[in-house]
Amino acid sequence: MAAADMRTQQKAYAVFDAIISFDTRLAICDRLMSLEDIDEIEATMWAQLSAKLSKSYRKRHELAHFSAKFDDTGDTCIGITPFFNWTKFATRTDKVLTVLDIRERSKKFIDLHMAVGWFKDRAFFRHAGSPLPDQPEPALVPLIRALAIQRIEAKKHQSPPSLE
Incomplete structure (x- = not known):
């Protein structure tokens, strides 16, 4: 990569x-991806990932x-309550995220x-x-690719809207 390219980057x-x-x-990433020279599958994959x-x-x-959400004794934190407010507390409609919920979300974010x-x-x-390196794909990529292919195939089989 040239020095001028690095400064621009x-x-x-x-x-x-x-x-x-x-x-x-x-939105910026979506726009940049729309300008990429990629096939329909990868473009659909990005749309799904976005x-x-x-x-x-x-x-x-x-x-x-x-x-923090505590048990009835007030001694043990049992989870967290997102966007806590007194109405949710009084009506017992507050959602509690446990440690397992947070770990699951963390894995999804990763x-x-x-x-x-x-x-x-x-x-x-x-x-x-440069040629694309031969490296393993992250776990989510094959799943997104399969969904993208299904979505593209489903579009092909939809009948065009009638003008009648």
Whole structure:
């Protein structure tokens, strides 16, 4: 990579890092992926991953804004209550996330992170003009690919809307 390319890349990283909003960052990534020279399957895979990222971000947000939930004795924390408020408490409609729930979400976030890295690496090698490295895919990538292929096949079998 030429020095000028590296400076341009560093500027792009600096601009991206200055953006705090997850939705804005995801919109930028979506736009960049729409400009990539990739096949229909990979484009559909990205669209699905983008939707999963957005949905998971909302679940991550619950982990950032919570109150601790204790047992009836008040001695043992049994989990966390996202977005605690007194109405939920009084009506006993507050959701409690246990340690197992949090671990499960953590695994999903890591899986998403690894899948985003896979897309990023592929874009990097495409732009560098290098062959794609032969490396194992993150666990989520084959699942997203299978769903993308199903979605593409389902579209092919849908009848076009009637003009009548």
